[in-house]
Amino acid sequence: MLIKSVASGDCKEFEVTDERAYLNRREIIKKMGFVGVGSLLASSAATAGISDLFSGSTAPAVFQQRALQFGAAKKFSETLTPEVKVTGHNNFYEFGIEKQQPAELSQGFKVDPWQLKISGEVENPLTLGYDDLYSSFPLEERIYRLRCVEAWSMVVPWIGFSLADLVKRARPTSRAKYLAFETLYDPAQMPGQKSRRMGGGIDYPYVEGLRIDEAMNPLALMTVGLYGKTLPPQNGAPIRLVVPWKYGFKSIKSIVGIKFVEKQPATTWNLLASREYGFYANVNPAVDHPRWSQASERRITTGGIFTQNRIPTLPFNGYGDQVGDLYAGMNLKKYY
Amino acid sequence: MAINIAKQWLPRIKVLVHLAALYPLINLYYAAIQDQLGGDPVEAVIHFTGIGALNLLVIGLLLTPVAQRFQMGFLIQFRRMIGLYAFVYALCHMLNFLFFEVQLNLQLFVDEVFERPYITVGMTAFLLLIALAATSTKKLRQKMKDRWQTLHNFIYVIVLLVVIHFYWSVKSDIVEPLTYVTLFFILMAFRHKKLRRWADKLLSRL
Numbered sequence: 040m041l042i043k044s045v046a047s048g049d050c051k052e053f054e055v056t057d058e059r060a061y062l063n064r065r066e067i068i069k070k071m072g073f074v075g076v077g078s079l080l081a082s083s084a085a086t087a088g089i090s091d092l093f094s095g096s097t098a099p100a101v102f103q104q105r106a107l108q109f110g111a112a113k114k115f116s117e118t119l120t121p122e123v124k125v126t127g128h129n130n131f132y133e134f135g136i137e138k139q140q141p142a143e144l145s146q147g148f149k150v151d152p153w154q155l156k157i158s159g160e161v162e163n164p165l166t167l168g169y170d171d172l173y174s175s176f177p178l179e180e181r182i183y184r185l186r187c188v189e190a191w192s193m194v195v196p197w198i199g200f201s202l203a204d205l206v207k208r209a210r211p212t213s214r215a216k217y218l219a220f221e222t223l224y225d226p227a228q229m230p231g232q233k234s235r236r237m238g239g240g241i242d243y244p245y246v247e248g249l250r251i252d253e254a255m256n257p258l259a260l261m262t263v264g265l266y267g268k269t270l271p272p273q274n275g276a277p278i279r280l281v282v283p284w285k286y287g288f289k290s291i292k293s294i295v296g297i298k299f300v301e302k303q304p305a306t307t308w309n310l311l312a313s314r315e316y317g318f319y320a321n322v323n324p325a326v327d328h329p330r331w332s333q334a335s336e337r338r339i340t341t342g343g344i345f346t347q348n349r350i351p352t353l354p355f356n357g358y359g360d361q362v363g364d365l366y367a368g369m370n371l372k373k374y375y
Numbered sequence: 376m377a378i379n380i381a382k383q384w385l386p387r388i389k390v391l392v393h394l395a396a397l398y399p400l401i402n403l404y405y406a407a408i409q410d411q412l413g414g415d416p417v418e419a420v421i422h423f424t425g426i427g428a429l430n431l432l433v434i435g436l437l438l439t440p441v442a443q444r445f446q447m448g449f450l451i452q453f454r455r456m457i458g459l460y461a462f463v464y465a466l467c468h469m470l471n472f473l474f475f476e477v478q479l480n481l482q483l484f485v486d487e488v489f490e491r492p493y494i495t496v497g498m499t500a501f502l503l504l505i506a507l508a509a510t511s512t513k514k515l516r517q518k519m520k521d522r523w524q525t526l527h528n529f530i531y532v533i534v535l536l537v538v539i540h541f542y543w544s545v546k547s548d549i550v551e552p553l554t555y556v557t558l559f560f561i562l563m564a565f566r567h568k569k570l571r572r573w574a575d576k577l578l579s580r581l
């Protein structure tokens with residue numbers, strides 16, 4: 040049974056831009072003469088009309104999301120970011136470095152079959168197949184703030200299960216101090232992994248990590264859906280992590296492996312620029328990124344440039360009550 | 376072989392240049408207000424006007440070498456116009472940051488300009504560009520005599536600063552900024568004699 044609760048701040052169905060119209064917006068902008076000559080030349084739009092007559096192809100297929108069954112979230116006081124923005128403004132360099140590229144370039148991504156392997160220092164190593172992702176644990180909706188390290192933020196209704204439940208099922212040994220996460224490596228499907236230019240010079244696969252007590256915190260969510268449906272590829276289908284008190288890059292997408300380890304694992308952005316991105320990456324308005332302030336953020340909501348609000352950033356993204364104890368006595372300026 | 380165009384065509388080409396420079400800007404803000412610029416219209420307008428300004432600066436620096444190489448003297452008459460449009464785009468870029476990114480929080484604006492080296496560099500380039508735009512009239516040019524050329528030679532410094540500003544601002548995707556670094560060196564290579572002369576003069580003073 041699909042239980043849907045509608046918060047007062049939620050968008051009504053009719054307010055949502057038609058998905059195809061949204062996915063076509065770059066074409067619309069191109070036709071208006073917006074982008075540079077380079078991308079116009081690269082675009083096949085100019086020749087699409089004639090070749091389509093022969094190939095019979097139409098607009099690129101949109102990834103099919105399924106409705107999920109889940110326990111609905113309680114009301115949330117802050118306005119949700121509209122679904123089209125949650126699914127159209129993504130940092131997922133595996134599908135290109137520009138914010139709209141993941142939505143454009145990931146629609147053919149194959150999520151079934153899928154294997155999520157839990158291994159390492161555990162008594163019960165296990166592998167979850169595609170169907171297991173949705174059936175192994177009861178799914179619940181959680182509305183979380185998402186704060187990107189680039190100083191923009193969203194409010195997203197995720198659906199998933201507690202990472203803690205998964206950890207308990209794996210039964211970690213006493214040597215398990217950290218969890219090391221890994222994203223799928225498949226350059227045939229992920230253009231950013233195939234080309235350094237497309238992928239922003241990152242060494243793939245993308246890897247992330249948590250301390251085991253962080254992973255056991257009830258807020259850490261293994262996420263399989265958003266806005267009532269399974270995740271679209273640009274948001275990390277079929278399964279991703281969401282750790283709402285940390286900057287968005289910690290919430291690794293399209294996970295194929297979780298390994299329990301004794302030593303602090305390497306993490307992708309830390310490897311790339313350790314002075315700018317730490318292992319902990321807790322949202323902290325008191326510790327600036329070396330190149331920009333983290334004291335405030337722009338909340339992405341509906342509307343054009345005049346309706347984007349800058350709001351103060353909260354310590355631990357507003358989840359200090361639930362996670363502050365994890366870092367008691369730690370110098371957060373040093374362990375950023 | 377010189378390539379010349381009939382005099383009566385010049386004003387018409389100028390109208391086309393005006394349209395080509397203004398049309399994308401009008402479209403940009405229309406789409407931004409209508410929420411048709413993707414997930415984050417603020418980031419979109421900042422990037423578009425920034426890259427636009429840099430593109431216009433590069434075009435402006437291309438005019439002289441192209442005019443010399445192909446003896447297309449009339450191109451020189453477009454330098455001021457292109458330069459002023461580079462200034463307009465840079466102004467929009469800065470105002471986008473002020474109005475839509477920091478949202479008129481002047482304290483934050485000042486802090487960011489002084490604390491973030493890449494913004495400091497960008498703002499320095501912008502201030503220099505203001506000086507060039509403000510002295511771009513014929514009257515002032517005649518009044519300032521030699522000093523005018525000295526001041527306007529700063530355009531090379533400005534483009535260098537803008538290229539650094541761009542390179543410094545990105546997270547990890549350095550291919551596009553590096554393309555502009557390369558372009559800058561090509562544009563400077565066209566002027567190697569002039570640069571050599573300045574270098575010699577500078578060294579002889581030491």
